[in-house]
Every structure is written in structure tokens, then in C-alpha cells.
Amino acid sequence: MNQTTRKKLFLSMLKIRRVEEQVVSVYGQKQMRTPTHLSIGQEAVASGVCANLTKKDQVFASHRCHAAFLARGGSVDQFFLELCGRKNGVNQGRGGSAHLSDASKGFFSSPILGGMVPVATGAALSFKLNKTKNVAVVFSGDAGLEEGVFAESVNFALLKKLPIVFICENNLYSTNTHIRYRQPNSPIFKRVTELLKPKQINGNDVEKVYVDAKKAVDSCRRGKGPVFLECLTYRFREHVGPLYDYNIGYRTKKEVFDWEKRCPLSLYKRKILKLKIMSKKSVELTDKKIMNEAENSYAKALKGSWPTEKDLMTGVY
Amino acid sequence: MSRQITYAQAISEATVLAMKKDPNVLVMGLGVDDVKGIFGTTLEARKKFGLNRVIGTPASENAMTGVAIGAALNGKRPIFVHARNDFMFLALDQIINNAAKWKYVYGNDSVVPIVVRGIIGKGWGQGPTHSQSIQSVMTHFPGIYVAMPSTPYIAKGILMKSLESKVPVIIFEHRRLYDFKQYVPEKRYTVDFGKAKIFKRGKDVTVVATSILVHQALKAAKIVSDFGISVEVVDPVTISPLDEKTIIASVKKTGRLICADTSWLRCGVASEISAVVAEKAFSFLKAPIKRIALPECPCPVSRQLEEFFYKDYQDIVCACFEIVGKKRPNNLFKEKEEDLFLGPY
Numbered sequence: 001m002n003q004t005t006r007k008k009l010f011l012s013m014l015k016i017r018r019v020e021e022q023v024v025s026v027y028g029q030k031q032m033r034t035p036t037h038l039s040i041g042q043e044a045v046a047s048g049v050c051a052n053l054t055k056k057d058q059v060f061a062s063h064r065c066h067a068a069f070l071a072r073g074g075s076v077d078q079f080f081l082e083l084c085g086r087k088n089g090v091n092q093g094r095g096g097s098a099h100l101s102d103a104s105k106g107f108f109s110s111p112i113l114g115g116m117v118p119v120a121t122g123a124a125l126s127f128k129l130n131k132t133k134n135v136a137v138v139f140s141g142d143a144g145l146e147e148g149v150f151a152e153s154v155n156f157a158l159l160k161k162l163p164i165v166f167i168c169e170n171n172l173y174s175t176n177t178h179i180r181y182r183q184p185n186s187p188i189f190k191r192v193t194e195l196l197k198p199k200q201i202n203g204n205d206v207e208k209v210y211v212d213a214k215k216a217v218d219s220c221r222r223g224k225g226p227v228f229l230e231c232l233t234y235r236f237r238e239h240v241g242p243l244y245d246y247n248i249g250y251r252t253k254k255e256v257f258d259w260e261k262r263c264p265l266s267l268y269k270r271k272i273l274k275l276k277i278m279s280k281k282s283v284e285l286t287d288k289k290i291m292n293e294a295e296n297s298y299a300k301a302l303k304g305s306w307p308t309e310k311d312l313m314t315g316v317y
Numbered sequence: 318m319s320r321q322i323t324y325a326q327a328i329s330e331a332t333v334l335a336m337k338k339d340p341n342v343l344v345m346g347l348g349v350d351d352v353k354g355i356f357g358t359t360l361e362a363r364k365k366f367g368l369n370r371v372i373g374t375p376a377s378e379n380a381m382t383g384v385a386i387g388a389a390l391n392g393k394r395p396i397f398v399h400a401r402n403d404f405m406f407l408a409l410d411q412i413i414n415n416a417a418k419w420k421y422v423y424g425n426d427s428v429v430p431i432v433v434r435g436i437i438g439k440g441w442g443q444g445p446t447h448s449q450s451i452q453s454v455m456t457h458f459p460g461i462y463v464a465m466p467s468t469p470y471i472a473k474g475i476l477m478k479s480l481e482s483k484v485p486v487i488i489f490e491h492r493r494l495y496d497f498k499q500y501v502p503e504k505r506y507t508v509d510f511g512k513a514k515i516f517k518r519g520k521d522v523t524v525v526a527t528s529i530l531v532h533q534a535l536k537a538a539k540i541v542s543d544f545g546i547s548v549e550v551v552d553p554v555t556i557s558p559l560d561e562k563t564i565i566a567s568v569k570k571t572g573r574l575i576c577a578d579t580s581w582l583r584c585g586v587a588s589e590i591s592a593v594v595a596e597k598a599f600s601f602l603k604a605p606i607k608r609i610a611l612p613e614c615p616c617p618v619s620r621q622l623e624e625f626f627y628k629d630y631q632d633i634v635c636a637c638f639e640i641v642g643k644k645r646p647n648n649l650f651k652e653k654e655e656d657l658f659l660g661p662y
Contacts, residue, residue, distance in 0.1 A: 058391075095422045103427035108390075112414045118380035119415060122387020129343075129369065129393070136387070149410075152380030159375070315420055317460055317484040 001207060003277050005051065009206045010272045012047035013265045015290050016067045019076055022294035023066075023083065027242040031302055032083040034096030037111075039067035041204075041236035044264035045169050046071040048209025048231075049137060052217045056106065056132070060120040061139040063098040063111035064169070064235070068139050072107045074100065080297040086304030093307050114140065114147030117166070121153040124162035124226075135220040136164045143174030146182065154196065154226065161225035165216045166196070168230040169203065175239045176250040196228040203231025204264040234259040320503060325495040327469035328358045328434075331476035332396065334505050336366050339394060342480055344371045345385055346398035346434075347378075355398050355436075356495055356661070378407035382433070386415050389429040394480055402435030402489060403449050416485040417460030432479045433487045437528070437579060440493075440623055440656055445615035450580040452527070455487045456557045456589070462486045462510050463557040465579075467531040469499045471554060474508030481507065491529040491579070493658060511558035515567070519549035522637050523567040525590050526552060526577040530609075530628070534577060537633035544646070546637050556586050564590060565598045572603035575636045577628065582610040607636045623656075 020038050027036065039046065046067035050059065053072075061068040069079065074090065082089030083097055090102050098111035110116050120138035127134040144150065145168055157164050172179050201208050209231055216227035236256060238245035246253040272278050278286070322330065336342045344359050350373035354360035363371040374381040378399070385395035399405050405412070412433065419429045438448045456463045462484050466472035472490065479486035516531060517538055526534040531552045538548035549567050553559055568574050574594050576587035587608040594606060609628050616626060631650050638645040 091422055092424050094424070099422050101423045101427075103423060108423060108427075110415065112410060115383070115410060115414055118383025118411065119387035119390070121380070122384035122389070123391055124387070125384055126388040126391035126393050129388075130391075149377075149380040149383060152375065152377030153383070155375055156377065156380065156384060315424065317420070317462065 001210070003275070005210070006207070006272060006275070006277050008051055009047050009210060010268055010278070011286065012051065012071050013043040013206060013268060014287060016043040016047065016070045017265050018287065018290040019070060019079065019294045020066055022291070022298055024237070024242040026298055032097075033085065034083055034098070035240045036083070036097040036242065037064040037240050038235070038237045038242065039064055041259065041263065042169055042171055042233045043067055044206035044209050044268070045167065045203045045231045045233055046139065048206045049139075049165070049167055049213040051210055052214045053135065053137065057135045057137065058106040058108075058120070058123045059137045059139070060116035060123070061107070061109035062113065062116060062141060062144055063109070064141060065098065065100050065109035065139075069100040069102070069107060069109070072102075072105050074102050074105060074107065076293060076297045077300060078102075080301035081304045084301040084304060085306070086301060087307040087311060088304055092311070114144045114149045117144065117147075118149050118153045121157050121162060121164055124157065124164035125160060127163055128160065133221045134163065135217050136162075137167060137217075138164065139167045139169055141174070142168060142170040142172065142179055143182065154228070157226035158196070161223065163220035163223070164226045165213065165220060166226060166228045167213075168228070169233055170230050171233050171235045173235065173239065173251070176248070178250070196226055198228040198230060200230040200232060203233035204262050204267065206264055206268050233264075236260060320500060321498045322469060322501050323495060324469040324472050324490070324497045325356050325358050327473035327501050328476060328490065329361045330501070331473040331480075332359065332362045333365060335477060335480040336362055336370060338505070339480070341392050342370070342394045342396065343388065344396045344398065345374055345381060346400070347374055347376050348400055349373055349398050355400055356492070359398065378404050379411050382408035382411035382431070383415065385431045386411060386419070386429045389431045390427065394430060394432070396432045396434060396480070398434045400436055401447050402437050402451050403446050405433065405435045405451060405487075409454075412455070412461065412485070412487070413458050417458050420483070421460060428483045429485060430483050431485050432476070433485070435487060435489050437489055437491045438662060439491065439529070439627065440658060441660060441662055442618040442620065442623070443616070443662060444618040448616045450489065452489050452556060453580055453585040453589070456586065457584075460485070461557070462555055464488045464510070464555045465528040466490065466554070467494065467528050467552050469497060469501045471508050471514070473501055474506055475554070477505055478507035478510065482510070484510075489528065492662070493529050508554065510555045511560050512554060513560035513563040514552045514554055515563065516550040516552055517548065519547040519571065521547045521571055521641055522573045522575060523549045523551060523564070523571045524575045524577060524633060524637075525564055526550065527556065527586060528579050530577045530579060533628075533630040534633055536630040537637060540630070540634050540649070541637045544638075544643065546641055546643065548637060553590070559590070559593070561593050561597070565594065568594050568598045569601045572601055573640045574602070575607045575609060575633065575640060577609040577633060580611060581613060582608055583613070585610055604640050604642070607640055609633060609636060
């Protein structure tokens, strides 16, 4: 892997982490009145995957969509405007945290579990019908795959050999329930995923994600049909909201801390320094710059115009 | 001017014309590519455009509707067909949580103009889950249009219109109308959304009827006219958007409203139209509004029970006499007419 790619991966993760930490630090001000599912701890997956995509590819995500939105190049200003419910937010203040989308960046998300999986499959269908080399990517959590539409979409994608990469961000929990209570060791859709030559990879190793996602995306572009990647990762914060939640009883403090030791960002920072891709000083300066930008975007968002009553009905059929 | 074609042929013709005009128009759904081609409505399209554009799908309604949405997002114009509209329930998540919300929430000129055709079956023992008429469910939600074409002319025009618009449209086609013949222009034309059609002018009673009941209302109007009751028959064509203006103007003229819909009463289309009139033309009403809809039970299979279950012109005739306060002559009807429709279903 070349140094430019490594730096790109590192900066993508750093940006997601710092922007979301800005959300954490100001969420209590209650300016962002939108249920917020943070990706802190899971930055490697979105960063590693999206770094392989072109502008014409399309990415679909679910409720925990901040990381993919930012990795796809979504605007931080428009992100904060949206979370603050302002008119110039990326969804005009209509979608909030869980529907972040930007058609110009080929990015859409929706919090109905599994809901975007077939939509991404349909995007892949149109890519194929139009004989393009574009690829559709859909991020889903481990619980999203429990929905029937997943198996149905996989079936259709295989049938038509569609250029789609299904990414499962397996962070072990559906809200507050561990995967061991929700899925058998040999899940019912194993038969389907076997057809896809599925792979489970360490979703906290951004290079691993990048390399496997690259293989997947390239294979899609060559018309080889859909690919499935399960990226094992972990969310540090509560299911929805800015806090830690190891005190409420569904997971232990030790478990969270153990995963924090495997934090994708700090692991990769060490590597970036070791390989001398960036100097310690340069990392610190960049980090500071990103944090300032996130703070400024939030401050600007608070000054953003509110939608007016007239805006309520605009664009309604 | 004598070119008479059936409702099914009109749908097929609209599909083929649209596919010719716009290479992005696709047909999707279970059985759209099979030998029967949804009562013949997709056969011609398949013959002319092949399996890349008439795409048979697995029985995965929700996912396949999502696939249609994803394709529409990228410029395709899928017509998604449910040979029974009851199967649309399986796709409600995608239709309501995605298609109906897309433009409003995601903006940026991002639209998903899918057309969903759902066929209402009636009679012949199709029973509780193959003969429902689910228009009021869909009408409840903003962001989608709902049409209930009552004639071949409207069926062709509304499908053409849908395939040229940016709105997700649900079209409910009544299976019993498929063989109904009428003059239909060969060329392309459109029928507008939100524009009711007055099938017959009258001055005593307004009957607003949907889908197949338009024809029952016309039959009823003819019978009661012999007894001096003049009925105006209004077909809303689309129930979302609803042409309130035409309906209210008619009620202001006649002072009486009967609403007949192919589905149930509770929160149904007949109830909604009644509410609109009660709210906006109450002082013009000379008698309480009457609603004609299905009895509050699932559709039974038994032929005998079906006779009790479905509403027809006789119910409308009775309502007309009651609403004008005239006594209905005895022996006006012999028996309920025997159901001669033999399918295919």
C-alpha cells in the first residue's frame, strides 16, 4: 500500500472521530435535537471501504451513518446544519442524523433496518442495465441482516450478478442486545452468504478493510457479481446518544475498555508515525485543525437559518 | 372512431407506448415475464422489449420494491406489478418508508418515480387475502399518489401520466374491469391526477364512486331516474390527490351525497370523502351523508356469503331512495344477479 493511500485512510478516520467528538461535546446543549447514533470506534470500516470508490459509485447506509457520510466526502458544515435542524442542512433539516444523504455524492441512508439493502441492490441493477462500471455499496449493521430483505436482496443480486458490495459492520450489539442472543452460530442465511464467498475481517484494521474492499469493488467492476464482507468492529458509545453506557448492564466496562485498546484510530496513528508517513508534529497540527473545523462548523450551524413555515410543504407531491 | 379495446389491452398499450418512448421504463414483478403475463397486460411488452426490460422477480415483494426504488433513483422507471394487491402489504416498508419519503427527506432533485400496479380481485371464492382493496391504506400517506381507474380510457391515460411524472404512483386495477371494452385512442395521451370525472350529470343526488362501483352507480342512476330521482355520478379517478373541488361543487348543487367504495368503511375512502364534504359543504346538505362500503368482516370464500358481502347497484339504488326520502317500490329487483364471471383469476 502506498503512503498516499495510508495518509488518506488515517485522515479519513481522524476526521470522523473528531467530528463525532464535537457532537459528543455539544450534544448536551440540546441544539442537535435528533437521535444520534455515533460511529466512534468503527471509523475503519467506512474509511477503508469508501477510499476505493469513485464519484459515480453509490453508497447506502443505515441509522449509524455519520462515518460513511464523512468518508464519502460529505460536508462537515452541512452535517452540523442538518443535526441542528437548519434549512441549509444536507437534508434541509428534514432528515437529521439518521437520514444523512447527499445525492451529489451518491450517498443515502435510512434508519429502517435493512431498508436500504434492496435500494442499493436496485442501484446496482441500474448500473448493470446501463452497462456502467459503477458499484453500489451498502453498509448494514449486524441486526440489519436479520431482516428478510437482506436474504431477498442477496438472492436477487446473485441471480442477476449485480455489482454490489454488502458490508456488514458487525459491532456485536443490536441496541442493547448482544448478537449471541439474536443469531445462531450458523445463521440461517449462511447458505446465501456462502454463495457470496463471504469473508469476516478485522473491521478495526483500516488497511485490511481497504485491501479486502478493494478486491470486492474491483471484482464488482469486472462484472463478477455481488460480494459480502463482514467487518468485525465495536461501538464505544451508547446505541443512540453521546454517552458511555457500560453502567446499564448489557455490557461490561472491561469489554468496552478492551475494545478501546483496539481502537482503529490509535492503532493506525502508531503505524503512520512508525512508517514516517506523517511526523508527530504534523499529526498534532492536522488533528488540531480538524477539531477546530468541527467546532467552527457547529458554531456556524447554530447561526444557520431555520426552515420557515413555508418550507414545511415545499417539495410535497 | 370504432376502435374498441379492453381495459387489459389499454394497460398493455400504455406500457408498450411508454417503453417505446422512454428506454428507461421497466416492468418488474412476480410473473410479469411468464406465459400469462399478468392477464395479458405485460405480454406485448415482453415480446417487444425482452427480458432485460420485463424483469420477472422472485417472491420478495419488499426487497424487489426496494430494488425498483434504487433503480428509479438512477433514472429507471419501473412499473412494479402485484397480480393481487394484497401482496403489496409485504412491500409497505419500502413504499412508505422509502418511496413516499424520498424527495421530501433527501431532496436535491433526488426522486424515485416508481409505478406500482396492484390488482383487486373480487369474487369466485378468492377470499380474505386475495380480494382486498387496499387503497385507503396507501392514501393515508403523503408522498405517493393513488389512482383507481374505472375505464380503459382512464387506465391507459393514468398509466401514461404516471410514467411521465416524478411522483411514486400506486394504481389499483379491478380484475372485473379487465374485459370491459371501450373506444380508446391509439396514440399517447394522459389523464390528470387530482381531476375527477363526472360520468353523468344530475340534480338530486351526488354519488361519488370508485373503480368498478362507478359502473354500478351508473346502472343505479338509470333505474332511479324512472322514479324521478336525478343522480350525478362522480369518479374521483385519483383518491390521492383528491379533487375536492369537483366533489364539493356537485354536492352544493344536489345537496345530497352517497359515497361508494370497494373497501371497508373505517378510515376508508368513503369516510374521507364524507369528511371533506361535511367539513366544507355542510350547510348545503339536505340529508345525512350515506356511505356504501364492505361490511366489517374479512371477505368470505363461500359463494353465498360473497353475495351478502359485496355491494352493487342495488345498494346504491336503495341509498338513493332513502336519501331523497322516497319510498322504494316493492319488487324493484328480483334476486341478486347471478355472478357470471368465470375468470381467469
